Amino acid sequence: MNPVKFYLVTDTHYFEPSLGASGKAFEDYMKKEQFFMLESSDIVKATFEKIAADDTVDLVLIPGDLSKNGEYESHKSFVKELNRLKEAGKKVFVLTAGHDYGEKSRAFVNDERIEVDGTPFKELREIYADFGYSQALAVDEATLSYISEIAPGVRLLAVNCDSEGNPKGKVDERLEGWIKIQLDEAKKDGCSVVAMCHYPMIPSVPVFDLVGDAKLKDWRRTASFLADNGVELILTGHMHIQSINEYVSENNNKIFDICTACLVGSPAKYRKIIIDGDALNVESINVPDFGVDTKGLTLQEHFDNQFAYSIRNRILDALNGGKGAAKALKGFGKKVLSDITLGGLGRILWIRVDDSIKKTKFIDFAGNLGVAIFKGDMPYSTDTPEGKAIAKVLKRFRFIIKKVEPKLSKNGVKVDLADMLLNTIYNNKGFSDNNAKLKLK
Numbered sequence: 256m257n258p259v260k261f262y263l264v265t266d267t268h269y270f271e272p273s274l275g276a277s278g279k280a281f282e283d284y285m286k287k288e289q290f291f292m293l294e295s296s297d298i299v300k301a302t303f304e305k306i307a308a309d310d311t312v313d314l315v316l317i318p319g320d321l322s323k324n325g326e327y328e329s330h331k332s333f334v335k336e337l338n339r340l341k342e343a344g345k346k347v348f349v350l351t352a353g354h355d356y357g358e359k360s361r362a363f364v365n366d367e368r369i370e371v372d373g374t375p376f377k378e379l380r381e382i383y384a385d386f387g388y389s390q391a392l393a394v395d396e397a398t399l400s401y402i403s404e405i406a407p408g409v410r411l412l413a414v415n416c417d418s419e420g421n422p423k424g425k426v427d428e429r430l431e432g433w434i435k436i437q438l439d440e441a442k443k444d445g446c447s448v449v450a451m452c453h454y455p456m457i458p459s460v461p462v463f464d465l466v467g468d469a470k471l472k473d474w475r476r477t478a479s480f481l482a483d484n485g486v487e488l489i490l491t492g493h494m495h496i497q498s499i500n501e502y503v504s505e506n507n508n509k510i511f512d513i514c515t516a517c518l519v520g521s522p523a524k525y526r527k528i529i530i531d532g533d534a535l536n537v538e539s540i541n542v543p544d545f546g547v548d549t550k551g552l553t554l555q556e557h558f559d560n561q562f563a564y565s566i567r568n569r570i571l572d573a574l575n576g577g578k579g580a581a582k583a584l585k586g587f588g589k590k591v592l593s594d595i596t597l598g599g600l601g602r603i604l605w606i607r608v609d610d611s612i613k614k615t616k617f618i619d620f621a622g623n624l625g626v627a628i629f630k631g632d633m634p635y636s637t638d639t640p641e642g643k644a645i646a647k648v649l650k651r652f653r654f655i656i657k658k659v660e661p662k663l664s665k666n667g668v669k670v671d672l673a674d675m676l677l678n679t680i681y682n683n684k685g686f687s688d689n690n691a692k693l694k695l696k
C-alpha cells in the first residue's frame with residue numbers, strides 16, 4: 256500500500272475580521288485570550304497557502320473549532336479558504352465542534368461587545384458538505400459524525416463528540432454503537448481506519464486527567480473500545496496543546512492519540528503526518544509569517560507573549576473582587592503575587608531555590624511554565640532547577656496532598672498527585688510530543 260500522507264490542522268478559530276475586533280472591550284477581552292482573534296484569518300490564509308504549495312500531500316484533516324465562536328460570517332469566509340485548498344487539489348475533511356454553533360457569537364465594535372449572527376448546529380452539515388459529508392460512506396445524523404475513504408483501503412472515522420446529538424465531550428453508548436457498525440464494515444472490506452475527534456481521548460499531560468473538559472469523558476473505555484476494534488490512531492485538538500500519547504487496552508491493543516495545538520495561538524503549530532506500513536511519522540511545523548509586525552520578536556515569541564500575558568492576567572484576576580476584609584486580603588495577595596520572586600517564595604516555604612532562578616518573578620515563571628506545557632516536550636526533570644524546586648514544594652505539602660488524593664480518585668483509578676505533576680513538567684514517555692517516529696502494529 257502507498258504511504259498515507261496528510262496535514263493536520265486544528266482549532267483554527269477563524270474570525271471574519273469585518274465583523275469587528277477593536278476598541279476597549281476587545282482589548283479587555285484579549286487580556287485573557289490565548290490566541291490572536293483579529294489575525295486568525297491572516298494566519299489561516301498563510302498556512303493554507305503553504306499547504307496548497309506542497310504537491311507531495313493531497314489530504315488535509317481539521318478536527319474542529321473551525322470558527323471563533325460560530326459566527327455565520329466566519330464560517331462563510333472559512334469555507335472560501337477551504338475551497339482554495341480544494342482548487343489546489345487537496346481533499347479536506349473537517350469535523351465541527353462546540354465553538355462552531357450556538358448562540359455565543361460576538362464581535363467588538365465601538366468599544367463594546369455586540370452579538371452577531373451565529374450558526375445553528377443543523378446547518379453545519381450543509382455548510383461543510385464538500386469537506387466530509389458529501390463524500391461520506393455513512394453519516395450519523397444526530398452528531399454529524401461520519402466515515403469516509405481518504406485513501407485506497409484507508410477510512411477516516413470522524414467522531415463528533417461535541418455536538419447537539421450527544422453529551423458534550425463523550426462518546427455515548429448510542430454513538431459507540433454507530434461506530435461499531437462502521438468499524439465492522441471497514442474490517443469486512445479489508446480497510447484500516449484512522450479516527451479523528453475534537454476532544455483529546457487520552458489526557459495530553461497527566462494532570463489533565465483531573466480536568467473534566469480536558470479529555471473525553473470515560474476516556475479509558477473509549478480508548479479500549481477503539482483499540483480493541485482495530486483503530487491504532489486518533490487525531491484530536493480542543494485543548495490547544497501539542498501532545499502525543501499512547502494507551503494499551505487490557506487486551507493488549509495499542510492506540511496513539513495525536514493532539515495538535517490551536518493554529519492561531521501559541522504554540523501555533525500544525526502537523527504533517529505520514530503512515531507508511533507500520534511506521535507513523537509525525538512532524539510539527541510552525542505557522543508561517545502572516546505579515547504581522549512582531550516588533551523585533553520572532554514569530555514564535557510573538558505568539559508566546561500573548562499566551563503568557565493571558566495566563567498572568569488570569570492568575571491575578573482570580574484575586575479580584577470580594578468585600579471588606581476579604582477584598583483587602585485579596586488585594587494584598589495580588590500585590591504579593593505580582594512582585595514575589597521564586598527565591599522569596601522559597602524562603603516563605605523553607606525551600607532552597609537554585610541561584611539561576613532565584614530572581615525570577617513567580618508570576619512570570621507561572622506564565623512561562625503554562626506556555627511551555629502547551630508546546631509539549633516539557634524538559635523539567637527533577638535534575639533541573641525548576642523541577643527540583645517544584646519537587647521540593649510537593650514534598651513540603653505532602654501532608655495536604657495525601658488528604659486530597661482519595662477525593663480525586665475515580666472509578667477505582669488511584670491518583671498520585673505528585674507523580675502526575677512531575678510527569679506533567681517532564682516528558683519521560685520515550686517519544687517527543689512534536690516530532691516523533693512511532694511504530695504501529
Ligand SMILES: [Fe+2]
Pocket residue numbers: 266268320354493494495517
Ligand atoms: Fe479550540
Ligand SMILES: [Fe+2]
Pocket residue numbers: 320352353354453493494
Ligand atoms: Fe474545543
